[in-house]
Amino acid sequence: MHIRRRRKPMSDMNVVPYIDVMLVLLIIFMVTAPMLTTGIDIELPRVDAEQIDVDENNVPLVISISADGGYYIEENGDTREVSLPDLKDAVGAMLAQTPNRAILVRGDDRVDYGTVVAMIQIVKEQGATRVGLMTDQE
Numbered sequence: 001m002h003i004r005r006r007r008k009p010m011s012d013m014n015v016v017p018y019i020d021v022m023l024v025l026l027i028i029f030m031v032t033a034p035m036l037t038t039g040i041d042i043e044l045p046r047v048d049a050e051q052i053d054v055d056e057n058n059v060p061l062v063i064s065i066s067a068d069g070g071y072y073i074e075e076n077g078d079t080r081e082v083s084l085p086d087l088k089d090a091v092g093a094m095l096a097q098t099p100n101r102a103i104l105v106r107g108d109d110r111v112d113y114g115t116v117v118a119m120i121q122i123v124k125e126q127g128a129t130r131v132g133l134m135t136d137q138e
Helices: 015-034 083-097 114-126
Strands: 062-063 069-073 077-080 103-107 130-135
Touching: 062 083, 062 114, 069 083, 077 083, 077 103, 083 114, 114 130
Parallel strands: 062 103, 103 130
Antiparallel strands: 062 069, 069 077
């Protein structure tokens, strides 16, 4: 009679495949992370100004004007390009919901001053009472 010995089940988990998967995921995230940056490239004017305090309940609406003349609305971390008529409608709708909401205009340093002033006038025509300009610290 031949007695067979039963092998005991191995209680250690083989982690090598998990390490391989983690390394592959790490490489994927390292490659895709630079592509996930959102927003627009705006070079703000540099001035020596005080930083404003932001109320968490009333976060300001940021309107950007890029160097090529595009208009963007930045709200809740979302940036979307809009045309001028759509911008008027969007600002009007947002001010209808929260009338005392602050609006900040980010004009690229290369944008004509008249374009920025025209944007402020458009925002004020929609009923904004608190309009400011964004700059970078020197």
